[in-house]
Amino acid sequence: MVRTASFEVVAVEKPADVNVVIGQxxxxxxxxxxxxxxVGVSPHLRFGLAFxxxxxxxxxxHSGNDGELVELATANALAIGAGHTFVVMxxxxxxxxxxxxxxxxxxxxxxxxxxxxxxxxVIAVTDQGRGIAAVIDGSPPAAVExxxxxxxxxxLLRDIGYKL
Numbered sequence: 170m171v172r173t174a175s176f177e178v179v180a181v182e183k184p185a186d187v188n189v190v191i192g193q194x195x196x197x198x199x200x201x202x203x204x205x206x207x208v209g210v211s212p213h214l215r216f217g218l219a220f221x222x223x224x225x226x227x228x229x230x231h232s233g234n235d236g237e238l239v240e241l242a243t244a245n246a247l248a249i250g251a252g253h254t255f256v257v258m259x260x261x262x263x264x265x266x267x268x269x270x271x272x273x274x275x276x277x278x279x280x281x282x283x284x285x286x287x288x289x290x291v292i293a294v295t296d297q298g299r300g301i302a303a304v305i306d307g308s309p310p311a312a313v314e315x316x317x318x319x320x321x322x323x324x325l326l327r328d329i330g331y332k333l
Contacts, residue, residue, distance in 0.1 A: 172295055173295070178290070180288070182241070183258060186285075188264050188284065189282070190267065190283045191249075191255070191281045191304070192278070193253050195253050196276045199274070200231065202274045206270040207271075210262060215261050216233050216258060217237070217238030217240065217241055218232055218256065219243040219246035219247075221252055223252025238258040249290060251301050264283030286307030288307075290303070290304055
């Protein structure tokens with residue numbers, strides 16, 4: 170059977186100093202397992218997370234160790250409104266620090282984005298529900314890296330401690 174769909178764009182709302190990770194998982198235990206994965210990364214990591222249930226009471230489940238970030242993740246999850254979607258908001262840590270622990274959570278199916286950039290999500294809407302069809306993460310390239318740009322990139326990675 171062929172069904173029709175429409176599309177909406179949802180802008181992820183977040184302050185500039187907050188990173189976001191958006192993914193898809195399955196199961197009510199996702200919130201607790203994501204929480205445990207995040208607290209294991211660093212005692213300094215501040216986070217809030219929210220998960221949209223796709224069946225049963227269809228609640229937005231939420232957790233975290235920073236009330237502002239929990240509220241932010243919850244508001245974004247509600248705006249996205251796609252079942253089995255989770256939103257993690259981070260401070261004092263980067264997606265690079267949390268991606269492998271999040272991907273190791275058995276319920277996690279995929280990570281759709283992990284960024285500090287502005288994010289738009291293209292949401293497909295059908296009679297059954299909503300799903301993330303595409304992620305627009307930041308702006309398009311302005312130019313091709315020059316040798317000076319490559320030197321600056323390598324220096325930055327060493328200055329912030331990601332390379333020796």
